[in-house]
Amino acid sequence: MSLIAAWGLTKQFGDFTAxxxxxxxxxxxxxxxxxxxNGAGKSSTMRMIGCxxxxxxxxxxxxxxxxxxxxxxxxxxxxxxxxxxxxxEELSVAENLYVYGRYFDLPRAVLRPRIAELLEFVxxxxxxxxxxxxxxxxxxxxxxxxxxxxSEPEVLLLDEPTTGLDPQARHVVWERLWTLKxxxxxxVLTTHYMDEAxxxxxxxxxxxxxxxVAEGSPRxxxxxxxxxxxxxxxxxxxxxxxxxALRRLGESPEAQAREELYERVEELPDRxxxxxxxxxxxxxxxxxxxxESVLVRRSTLEDVFLHLTGRSLVD
Amino acid sequence: MARAAVVPSTRLxxxxxxxxxxxxxxxxILTSFLSPVLFLAAMxxxxxxxxxxxxxxxxxxxxxxxxxxxxxxxxxxNAMMLAVNxxxxxxxGGFKWYRTYMAMAASPLRGRDILLGHFTYMAFRxxxxxxxxxxxxxxFGSVSSPLAVLAxxxxxxxxxxxxxxxxxxxxxRINADNFSTYTRFVIMPMFLFSGxxxxxxxxxxxxxxxxxxxxxxxxxxxxxxxxxxxxMNWELAGHLAYLVALILAGTLIASRTxxxxxxx
Numbered sequence: 001m002s003l004i005a006a007w008g009l010t011k012q013f014g015d016f017t018a019x020x021x022x023x024x025x026x027x028x029x030x031x032x033x034x035x036x037x038n039g040a041g042k043s044s045t046m047r048m049i050g051c052x053x054x055x056x057x058x059x060x061x062x063x064x065x066x067x068x069x070x071x072x073x074x075x076x077x078x079x080x081x082x083x084x085x086x087x088x089e090e091l092s093v094a095e096n097l098y099v100y101g102r103y104f105d106l107p108r109a110v111l112r113p114r115i116a117e118l119l120e121f122v123x124x125x126x127x128x129x130x131x132x133x134x135x136x137x138x139x140x141x142x143x144x145x146x147x148x149x150x151s152e153p154e155v156l157l158l159d160e161p162t163t164g165l166d167p168q169a170r171h172v173v174w175e176r177l178w179t180l181k182x183x184x185x186x187x188v189l190t191t192h193y194m195d196e197a198x199x200x201x202x203x204x205x206x207x208x209x210x211x212x213v214a215e216g217s218p219r220x221x222x223x224x225x226x227x228x229x230x231x232x233x234x235x236x237x238x239x240x241x242x243x244x245a246l247r248r249l250g251e252s253p254e255a256q257a258r259e260e261l262y263e264r265v266e267e268l269p270d271r272x273x274x275x276x277x278x279x280x281x282x283x284x285x286x287x288x289x290x291x292e293s294v295l296v297r298r299s300t301l302e303d304v305f306l307h308l309t310g311r312s313l314v315d
Numbered sequence: 316m317a318r319a320a321v322v323p324s325t326r327l328x329x330x331x332x333x334x335x336x337x338x339x340x341x342x343x344i345l346t347s348f349l350s351p352v353l354f355l356a357a358m359x360x361x362x363x364x365x366x367x368x369x370x371x372x373x374x375x376x377x378x379x380x381x382x383x384x385x386x387x388x389x390x391x392x393n394a395m396m397l398a399v400n401x402x403x404x405x406x407x408g409g410f411k412w413y414r415t416y417m418a419m420a421a422s423p424l425r426g427r428d429i430l431l432g433h434f435t436y437m438a439f440r441x442x443x444x445x446x447x448x449x450x451x452x453x454x455f456g457s458v459s460s461p462l463a464v465l466a467x468x469x470x471x472x473x474x475x476x477x478x479x480x481x482x483x484x485x486x487x488r489i490n491a492d493n494f495s496t497y498t499r500f501v502i503m504p505m506f507l508f509s510g511x512x513x514x515x516x517x518x519x520x521x522x523x524x525x526x527x528x529x530x531x532x533x534x535x536x537x538x539x540x541x542x543x544x545x546x547m548n549w550e551l552a553g554h555l556a557y558l559v560a561l562i563l564a565g566t567l568i569a570s571r572t573x574x575x576x577x578x579x
């Protein structure tokens with residue numbers, strides 16, 4: 001049985017529908033992601049899974065229980081890393097873990113060794129007795145993750161786990177989350193970073209305007225909704241003019257059938273994307289079109305999102 | 316991973332507040348001590364000598380020296396002030412700045428544990444400060460009945476009669492914009508016109524009747540009766556009932572506004 005399952009899950013705030021009838025299942029041991037831009041309904045979904053917000057429609061089961069009736073019991077099996085840190089800045093690093101463990105009624109004798117172990121795990125042992133306030137953003141985030149683990153939860157919920165962190169701090173957090181994954185900890189996360197989703201998620205759903213628009217592993221999604229490669233062409237001149245030239249290129253006799261050369265053309269404000277399975281060959285033909293620079297890269301989830309919604313993930 | 320289900324309780328939420336209190340109890344006790352010392356010295360002794368000479372201790376103050384009249388009133392008034400402080404910024408902070416309540420809500424604790432946990436802690440703070448106040452009163456020689464030992468509890472009731480509706484209101488606020496208006500134009504007038512500094516019978520009848528409605532007047536009457544040992548009668552049960560009713564009503568409303576804010 002799935003650890004978490006939702007059917008037609010809906011959340012309305014007055015007239016506004018934040019989550020619009022979504023279905024998903026999370027299996028034990030997997031890392032499951034909600035990928036989408038800000039305002040897609042990811043955090044609202046996460047709050048419903050965390051049993052701090054009642055669904056206004058549909059059904060939700062977590063560990064086989066109904067959050068409307070057994071919220072307290074469900075929450076005792078969850079570890080939550082909220083989007084906005086809510087550590088107690090006046091308490092020490094270790095006290096933050098202690099006090100949170102007490103909310104789960106864990107006795108001091110259990111907490112003491114566990115706190116030492118968790119601080120070791122998130123590389124904060126030397127800061128155990130320091131105040132939280134002067135810690136860096138990355139350290140606070142790691143401490144919040146340690147705090148979420150204090151009750152040995154069955155599911156770890158992470159809402160935008162690395163938003164606001166610098167690249168180095170992000171990698172440290174990712175590395176810790178991989179380690180947890182290897183230990184078999186089920187993780188549910190939201191992100192608007194496609195690289196984060198690709199790095200961490202076994203399976204994910206792409207959300208847009210409260211709806212799920214695609215579901216699968218990062219690789220499946222890219223195979224299904226994008227091409228193997230993307231040729232990015234930049235220009236000093238007008239993008240629309242260049243896009244037109246590129247479209248004609250696809251129709252030229254040398255290119256033979258347009259489908260063979262590329263599948264789609266996407267126009268962005270500063271560049272044109274050509275979705276293709278033969279990037280190098282396409283680049284060889286570009287000499288005929290005036291452009292500034294060209295780059296061939298792998299398709300990413302960003303391309304999947306662009307294809308599905310016509311918009312970029314990060315605005 | 317199997318573990319006995321957690322039984323959430325208010326006690327666990329109170330523990331958090333006590334842990335934070337352990338960090339700054341010294342400063343808080345010092346403040347609780349200095350404030351009555353200053354007030355009783357300046358007004359009880361300073362102003363009081365003038366009042367006693369003019370009025371001739373007795374008639375209008377129910378046979379009391381001004382200091383003995385003032386001190387128990389201030390005990391209740393002080394509890395009100397402290398309780399209002401504790402139920403404004405810290406409560407909004409719990410939702411907004413420190414997000415303590417939100418952290419608790421993600422754990423097995425229920426909305427009522429979060430609310431009652433904080434209220435219990437507020438009551439503890441106010442009771443403690445009121446005992447310090449009573450100690451200062453005793454040092455000034457203005458305690459004349461052993462029943463005075465009960466006065467800090469009544470002061471705490473008076474404080475909570477303010478704290479619970481205040482917290483209920485604060486839970487509906489986006490920011491702290493109205494807090495100083497509330498303190499200045501709602502709480503301060505009660506402090507000045509509810510029988511702390513002079514009997515409300517000195518007021519025009521309309522204001523006197525208005526004063527009877529304020530929780531602080533009831534708290535003042537209780538504390539004064541207990542610290543002086545005079546006027547012990549059934550009227551006091553009425554004061555107690557009034558304060559308890561306000562606390563219950565405030566808690567009920569707060570449980571609604573808190574639930575709405577926590578789980579919207």
